[in-house]
Amino acid sequence: MKRIRDTGLTLLCILLGCLVLFPVFYGLMGAFKTPAEFIAYPPTVLPASFLHTDNFRAVFTQVPMLRYFLNSFIVAASSTVIRLVLAVFAAYAFVFFDFRGKKTLFFLLLGTMMLPADTVIITNYQTVSRLGLLDTYLGMGIVSFVGASQMFMLRQQFMMSPRPLREAALMDGCGDMRFIVSILTPLCMPALATLFLQSFIAQWNAYLWPLLVTNTNAMRTVQVGITMLTTIEGTNYEMVLAASAVAMVPAAVLFLALRRQITRSLSGGALVG
């Protein structure tokens, strides 16, 4: 009895999963359609043939899609690395040192979460423009170097690592940097991997800021580039879908590959908050 009910519930959950993923599926399938299939009535979900790859070819030839990919990758990877390095340093200071102004500085950094990035986007645009960083990778990444929630989670992680461990290491003549690099970070690898993944996906998918600070085609990120397609003359639905498919695949693959880590560290309570 219980087994039958469990199977039923599993099927129900899978059905709901299909329902949720339907837009994604519809988009991926539509990318293989011909223009004629698209205007046919009644509309279909599945394409007549998966061998029709004109749309993908068009996406890569009509716009510099590979360049967009490179831009997105450079910005997302470098700003995520810098964000995590800064967060590791800050968390390290908060966990392993006692110093004046510790509480104040902690709340100063945590307080950045109260100020949504989108509300200061125009003034940051002015700053970046004055620094001459418009249309540069640094300009695109610089506003996301501060990750207060990452700092907070790393702090929780570091607090779990035994303090005597550091004292013993320092006793043996290990410097702070070496302690961080060869002892502390390996200990917190699962959490760091998750934070990296989350942050990378967020940066990869960022839209408003990269749109603001880039003004040449060669510096556009994938997300900005694909929406530009809709303004190019002769763009049709199936091409728009092919572009969106191309843009969603890397983050989705990365997510699927590392999904276990995310859920594990989440259920460990490391990511809640």
Place this chain on the structure above:
Amino acid sequence: MSERVKKAAKPYLFLLPMVVFAVGFVYYPFLKTAAQSVSNVNFRGEITGFAGWENYRYLFSRREFSIALGNTLRLALINVPVTLVITVFLAFLCAPVRRGHTVYETMLTLPMAVSMASITLVFKVLLNPSVGYLNYVLGLNIGWYEDRHTAMAGILMLTVWMGIGFNFLLFLSAFRSIPPDILGSAELDGAGKFRTLFAIQLPLISPTVLYVLCTNMIQAMMTSGPILILTQGGPSRSTLTMIYLMYTAGYSSANYSLAACVSIVTFLLTLTCTLILFLMERKRVHYQ
């Protein structure tokens, strides 16, 4: 430098990089935005004089401001509870570990990895009145993003969808962190599944509920991407939101003081939400 000074300076050195960027790209722009909102600002972004409340008075008198404010609040107040109910329900269904659970868990969390731009373009086609699949399936003939009565509903479908993945994951792990013996004893006492949900599980996961409410509320108030890509605030301002208004005032028209006012008002809105939710927490939330 003596050893002692070096040692005392060490924690500050570790903190310095993050503090520099926090000040430079969060606090400084915030204070500058606040200053610009009460000043006359030229098109280069330089403050040329003090304006007092004049900018705000001008903003509040504009029709588009009240429309943007109304739309933003409406969007947030519908989006947040709908997303909450959907994701709590999904997580509740998926919480017991059954055979093949990774399959549907993966499916339901995947939306968190899909980019806003991608899924927005998909919705643009999916909700297209002539070739889109949604109208066909529902037997409707609605213009969705082209009709001012339905454009916001179309945006809401999209934003609710975008919130599913991460919130589901948070609720799932919250449900799973409830000690099984609590649920077991409830079952022994003859409590039904839904009774257990409302009387035991929900109170126990209320910290997560509060967290999700807070972050979703703020996120919903920041909605701008789908608007930029799909509707540009239209048709006839029916999807004009605060951040989109700020974007057009500041970026397209270089009216920085007006953009600053919009941004400060939006910030105060999010702050109010956070404070209200935290006051509610004091009363209701049970910590395990």
